[in-house]
Amino acid sequence: MGIIVIGMNHKTAPLHIRERLSLSCDDNSRMLDEVKDISQVREVMYLATCNRVEVVANIEDSVSGVERLKFFIFSHGNLSHDEMKECLYIYRDHEAVRHLFRVASSLDSMVMGEPQILGQVKDAYRHCVEHKASGIILNKLLHHAFRVAKRVRTETGIANNAVSVSFAAVELAKKIFGYLSGKTVLIIGAGEMSELAAKHLMNNGVSKIVFANRTYENAVRLANDFHGIPIGFNLLEEKLKEVDIVISSTGAPGYIITERMIVEALRRRKNRLIFLIDIAVPRDVDPAVEDIDNVFLYNIDNLQEIVDENVKNRMREADKAEAIIADEVTNFSNWLNTLEVVPAIVSLRNKADSIIDNELEKSLSWMKDMKEDEKEKIKILASSVINKLLHDPITRLKEESQNGGADSYVAAIMRLFKLETDD
Amino acid sequence: MEKLLFKVALAAYFFSAVGYITSILVKRVFIAKTSTWVLLTAFAIHSLSIIVRWVGTGYSPVTNIFESLSFIAWAISGSYVAFQLKTKTRVLGAFVSPLAFLLMMVASVKLVDNVSMPAILQGYWVPFHIILSLVGEALFALACLAGVMYLIQDNLIKKKKSYRFTRLLPPLRDLDKINHVSLLWGFPLMTLGVIAGSIWARTVWGSHWQWDPKQIWTMISWFLYAFLLHQRLAIGWKGRKAAVFSILAFSILLFTVIGVNIFFLSVHNFM
Incomplete structure (x- = not known):
């Protein structure tokens, strides 16, 4: 699992190359469907404006997934190998999140602070949702990006004053x-x-x-x-x-x-x-x-x-915006990290619940003379013992995920409790 | 009670002045909006204090120079708040509220509990004369302030420098409009004030007109404003010329109100 951005913008690619890529992808829906067909791609959004062409995706196996995505863009845009090497940029994980936040906040625009880009990102996202190409990660990522863009707009003067x-x-x-x-x-x-x-x-x-x-x-x-x-x-x-x-x-x-x-x-x-x-x-x-x-x-x-005076002013405000974005990238990464431990926690809980159910079923024979409310009390007792026992490991796991070092803990828990996840 | 209200109003004027000036320095509309509410509160409390004093003494609330200053502060803030609600130009507040605060400070020097009213000021026409004149003068003060800001903004736009400051000040059209409307309301009020005064003068001094320095200078100011209003309405003076002239007229008026009592011997010696 990993977030990745592959694309080109006005800084990296001249207009005629951006044009070629953007035209070939003109039929937005077909483009999305085709990328979705790549087996490693779980979620994907396609953003094309006059200054940029980008694919934002959540892909499975980083190495081969990136290669296939790159190849896809490469063949679509009819790009030569050199052109691709020169013009394409690839951002992964934190950097991909930061890039998307910067794009949405108009820090990466040709005219910094111009307001159209946010609308274009929103359109791209709506399109992606309509084609069921988004999932839990892209949904969260894009909504977070919209929030960041709003914060940048209201807390800095990046969009103030005319620059044309x-x-x-x-x-x-x-x-x-x-x-x-x-x-x-x-x-x-x-x-x-x-x-x-x-x-x-x-x-x-x-x-x-x-x-x-x-x-x-x-x-x-x-x-x-x-x-x-x-x-x-x-x-x-x-x-x-x-x-x-x-x-x-x-x-x-x-x-x-x-x-x-x-x-x-x-x-x-x-x-x-x-x-x-x-x-x-x-x-x-x-x-x-x-x-x-x-x-x-x-x-x-x-x-x-x-x-000229206004442009200088926007440059100063951009520093403030970068700080906000750095902040928000951390927030998002924290959420993303928690996501790594969620499947383990879910299966741990499932296992505990099924143990309780099984044991209660076995005990039905000797419990049959008991009154209803007494049976109920025994059920409550059983689940509270299990909950107490699980509480600390689960809390600890979440904490570790914030520090980014949960992998070994997840592996240990899976092994110790003999867990399996759908992942 | 009325003293306490006065002091609370004074403090509120102070806070709104600080707020308005801060809002310009840090460029936050929110602070200016809050300051407007503070100024409105100051105005309300001030009104209450004037009413309480009026009811308490039984005399009109403007019998000496200090009370008059307080009353002018009240009238200026009142007309400004009214304008603000219409034109939404908050920046003028950064001029108005410090002015109101200063007037109140001076007024607070002689905050006496009870005044013994000279017999000459106990006529039926006195409160009309004083209140109409002072409200008229407050409106002219506002016209003058708008004129000053107009000249600053006009100069900034013409010089094509310091665009940052241009952005802070209100549009020229709004300032010209404030100047225009203040004159339009101030002039008839001042005229009525003068008429009320001359009616009263006849009852105490025997004739409408005494060739008193105060009366002569008032006439001069009145003619200046009549001329300005005529030029605006009939000839079409707008913008810069009208702003310059309203500042000039107001300085003459200010001399009439304060200077005449210092430099001349006038029968109108109470203020």
Whole structure:
């Protein structure tokens, strides 16, 4: 019996290899069934995200089991021997538990602290339960991992503060406007960054997005994607008087938004605050506007500085998270160790119970004249003698298991009491 | 009894001030939430002590400068708690509760059991005049505090540095709103307070207007606030300009309330 993690992530394998493995395993259910068919595999979970492909399993005989699991992944991903050697990692027992806890807590993620991974682990686990691929160990392990992830999230600041430019922009907007529902955003030009920002702003409650583009067709296309309003550049100045947030990312050589335009817009909008985000290089917004009251201008470098500061902060918090995980790995190992002695204890108890039953049956002949309550008292006496006798060895066995040295005791008990387990 | 209540309220203000400041330093919302409840308790006990005193003496609870300070502390904490329930910006508490505590400390210096009320202050209009004016002034103090925080936050966001501190302070919009609403409520209260005072002045001094320094400075403050409110409502002043002006207006008001009695000879010499 042993927990094992075999897999690859964004650190060990380049995208094209992860892709190959992940695609071949695309049919998640078939994948699980096939791994389950490996005789040494007792329980198995399969986790695939865009940054990692992992198999978490409880396998019987470590050596041959690992080899067969490795071979399975190897053949599935169509990996060459070198690729496999370079990209795959294998964690066993404590290390496997630690790895899973780190993954679930988002310490192993490309963007440390990102929240999606926990949901992905949960999905993978649900899938595994649906296919009856989980058992006592994986169930306990995964539930423990979810608890650890929650602890890390609430007790450390690992998930605090934006670590992407577009999230940083959203956070700043919230510090200016309080909340974003009912606010209007103007997006000038097209580009990956502005689309991402538009998506984040919408997720945070922005209800109306206006897309401006020199080519009106492009504005219409974006507006269709985001249920926004397309406008041409001729209406830009008009719109500046109503919108709250402006994101500009055109390829224009000069300033699209000039100081005069902002001064004029501010007068017409009765000085309502306006937040300008200029992510274009060269810049779209005249830097002079930042000296105007109630106007806030951030360019790409300003936002990047915030992100850098936040990343540093998360690094510091990660140390706290590692300590929590170390703690929880010990907790889980303790439970796992107790598991080693459980079969011995169960069969010891079974044997004791059957002895009592047998002996009482034999005594029935001379007990037949006794009253019911007297028979009952004799039964109680017999089982309490047995319990007293077993109490100390069982306690001792559990204690030894916590120290990790129960093997010899289990063997001795099995031999001395002539026990057999199903194991 | 009323002294004991006062002291308990004083202690509660102290603990809420410590709590609010700690919550900023260690960044735990839980402590700020607890501090809010402590402040609310302080406010409740303080209210009780004022009522007990009022009933006990039979006079309005604001007859000398120390009682007035205590009353201002009461009004500021009350309006802050009301705002907090609406806007959920707890950080302002780190300014409000230490202020309330300091006012209470000064007020506790002369915690006399019974005051002999000068005859001039025994008119029917006196409590109206004093309470309306003080609540108005407390709201203006809150507007000023929100203005100060607005300028700090505005500066932090504009300078693009120390994002850590930006995160601790409330959003600009909330601060501007607190400033706006405080003015909106404070101004009519102050106006009514002035009217009540002038009615009373006629009964004791024979005319509504004496060209007394206190009255002149009150008029100046009143005009400043009238101007500010006009600029906000009609011209659309918002944010920075409104914040700066509300701080300016409040410093004039503060001089009117405290400075005038020190530097001028006024018939309004009780406070």
